[in-house]
Amino acid sequence: MSNSNETELNGKQEFTITVYTENRIGILNRIAIIFSRRKINIESLNTSPSEIEHIHRFNILIHETEDVVRKLARQIEKQVEVLKVYYNTNEDIIWQEMALYKVPTDTIAEKVSVERLLREFGARAVVIRKDYTVFEATGHREETDKLIEVLQPYGLIEFVRSARVAIIKDSDGFNRKLREFERRDPGEEVIENEFLDKEKNVFSM
Numbered sequence: 001m002s003n004s005n006e007t008e009l010n011g012k013q014e015f016t017i018t019v020y021t022e023n024r025i026g027i028l029n030r031i032a033i034i035f036s037r038r039k040i041n042i043e044s045l046n047t048s049p050s051e052i053e054h055i056h057r058f059n060i061l062i063h064e065t066e067d068v069v070r071k072l073a074r075q076i077e078k079q080v081e082v083l084k085v086y087y088n089t090n091e092d093i094i095w096q097e098m099a100l101y102k103v104p105t106d107t108i109a110e111k112v113s114v115e116r117l118l119r120e121f122g123a124r125a126v127v128i129r130k131d132y133t134v135f136e137a138t139g140h141r142e143e144t145d146k147l148i149e150v151l152q153p154y155g156l157i158e159f160v161r162s163a164r165v166a167i168i169k170d171s172d173g174f175n176r177k178l179r180e181f182e183r184r185d186p187g188e189e190v191i192e193n194e195f196l197d198k199e200k201n202v203f204s205m
Contacts (some may be wrong), residue, residue, distance in 0.1 A: 011065040014043075015087050016095065016166045017073060019058035020050060022081040031058065031082075034075050040064060044097075046163035055083065061164045088168055095166035099144040100126070101135045102158040103151055108133055111154055121147045132157060 021027055028047065035042055043061045050057035062069070073085040105128065108114060118124060118135070121143070127134040137147055144161055 012063050013065075014061065014063055014090050015066070015069045016090070016093055016164065017058070017060040017062065017069065017076070018086040018088070018166065018168065019060065019076055020052070020083045020085075021056055021058065021079070022083070023054060023056045024081045027079065027081050028058075030079055031060075031076055034072065035060075035062070038068075038072070040068070040072070044163035046165055048165070059164055059166050086168060088166075092170070093166040093168055095140070095164050096138050097141060097144060097162055097164050098136065098138045099147070099159065099161040101137070101147060101151055101156060102132050103135070104155045104157065105130060105133045107154050108151075117150070121150070123147065 019031065032042070032045075040062055043063060044059075045061070046059040048057055049055075062072075064072075069087045073087050076082055077085045101123075114125070121137050122139065123135045123137040125133055126136045135147075135151075137144055141161075148156065148159055
């Protein structure tokens with residue numbers, strides 16, 4: 001049975017979990033434990049500064065059901081340093097992965113049109129030496145995997161791929177929400193002793 005059919009049967013699909021957190025020592029380990037305790041494999045994990053100063057952003061890729069992902073998001077948000085958690089399917093995000101490929105320079109120059117290779121796969125040469133050349137390609141996993149297949153016959157020496165980076169399509173951004181919260185007048189919606197003379201109504205069943 002194919003992976004796509006298995007996905008349809010068990011309800012699992014790719015989800016990207018986006019976590020906004022304070023940059024504190026140990027937070028990555030505590031988040032990872034939440035997954036390991038539930039025996040959920042993290043397929044890729046990227047951490048980076050976010051659009052907000054001193055706030056970091058995690059992009060975590062997993063293959064699970066929406067119900068499981070929802071519970072995970074709630075559990076992660078319980079961590080003291082975590083400010084907000086979002087989860088999205090691939091249709092809800094714009095995402096990319098970067099890959100590097102090292103191949104023997106003489107073989108690749110002799111046996112393949114490098115210019116055509118770069119054009120077809122949107123790759124670029126980042127290092128060219130006598131003994132090897134390093135190409136870089138950015139795209140979805142299927143695209144970077146395809147270039148592996150193309151380069152294997154030419155003596156692919158080394159390959160590495162980055163974790164996923166993702167932007168949420170329809171989000172106004174956590175930054176705007178945080179700024180709105182900071183602009184609110186403290187106590188604006190709080191009325192002191194509002195129920196002082198209404199204790200019978202408040203406490204009666």
